[in-house]
Amino acid sequence: MAECQxxxxxxxxxxxxxxxxxxxxxxxxxxxxxGPMRFNSIKRHLEGVTQKALTQCLRRLERNGLLTRRVIPAxxxxxxxxISPLGRSLQVPFKALYNWTVVNLDQVEExxxxxxxxxxx
Amino acid sequence: MAECQxxxxxxxxxxxxxxxxxxxxxxxxxxxxxGPMRFNSIKRHLEGVTQKALTQCLRRLERNGLLTRRVIPAxxxxxxxxISPLGRSLQVPFKALYNWTVVNLDQVEExxxxxxxxxxx
DNA sequence: CTGCATCCATTTCGATACTG
DNA sequence: CAGTATCGAAATGGATGCAG
Numbered sequence: 185m186a187e188c189q190x191x192x193x194x195x196x197x198x199x200x201x202x203x204x205x206x207x208x209x210x211x212x213x214x215x216x217x218x219g220p221m222r223f224n225s226i227k228r229h230l231e232g233v234t235q236k237a238l239t240q241c242l243r244r245l246e247r248n249g250l251l252t253r254r255v256i257p258a259x260x261x262x263x264x265x266x267i268s269p270l271g272r273s274l275q276v277p278f279k280a281l282y283n284w285t286v287v288n289l290d291q292v293e294e295x296x297x298x299x300x301x302x303x304x305x
Numbered sequence: 306m307a308e309c310q311x312x313x314x315x316x317x318x319x320x321x322x323x324x325x326x327x328x329x330x331x332x333x334x335x336x337x338x339x340g341p342m343r344f345n346s347i348k349r350h351l352e353g354v355t356q357k358a359l360t361q362c363l364r365r366l367e368r369n370g371l372l373t374r375r376v377i378p379a380x381x382x383x384x385x386x387x388i389s390p391l392g393r394s395l396q397v398p399f400k401a402l403y404n405w406t407v408v409n410l411d412q413v414e415e416x417x418x419x420x421x422x423x424x425x426x
Numbered sequence: 427c428t429g430c431a432t433c434c435a436t437t438t439c440g441a442t443a444c445t446g
Numbered sequence: 447c448a449g450t451a452t453c454g455a456a457a458t459g460g461a462t463g464c465a466g
């Protein structure tokens with residue numbers, strides 16, 4: 185971060201950051217925290233997610249090695265998703281960021297109201 | 306995170322997370338780390354950002370109390386952006402996340418190649 | 427049950443032109 | 447210099463239908 189004078193849009197770390205910081209990834213990892221879970225179960229735990237969005241999110245997480253996908257041969261077929269060790273290690277900074285939002289939400293809300301009032305004036 | 310059984314899309318922390326995890330916010334905070342900076346200077350430090358995107362990003366960061374905007378009366382006018390104490394506190398978890406990407410980039414890259422090869426097969 | 431393909435509405439984004 | 451406004455292009459998002 186501090187080591188560059190100029191920040192390039194296709195910095196590898198930035199590109200990776202983008203893949204992690206999307207709408208659902210953090211919540212999927214949170215949902216999977218207790219243990220493996222099946223597709224529809226994950227979906228039920230995430231209010232507002234569509235099948236398409238969840239599928240894409242799971243694919244991306246799988247591709248980046250953050251979780252594993254296991255097909256259980258049965259009928260109907262079952263698919264289980266589980267956090268990988270790499271995904272577990274990512275939970276640490278994610279939780280730190282999540283905690284920051286919880287701790288500072290009030291302060292942010294204050295700032296917003298102040299800002300919006302200045303605009304109205 | 307662990308305290309909810311069901312994750313709702315409009316959870317306040319999630320909404321705040323969205324405002325922080327966009328394409329440029331983290332990099333803007335990184336650029337402003339050494340000290341206050343003017344609009345065009347920030348823009349020059351961020352390769353690939355458009356004026357519109359940067360303006361929107363700075364507005365959002367300002368509204369959320371993460372940085373302050375100071376107009377210096379002169380001609381032509383100058384505007385200086387500076388990280389607020391709240392913004393400084395956010396840098397901590399941001400840097401943790403950034404460090405994670407740096408440390409694990411290779412491992413992610415391996416996972417990607419493995420995934421892509423499985424697809425091709 | 428899981429997930430892909432398609433279509434269409436919505437949103438976002440970049441480029442350009444213009445203002446104080 | 448630091449924006450705002452506008453417009454078309456592009457990406458995204460949800461809903462639906464279908465398949466293994």
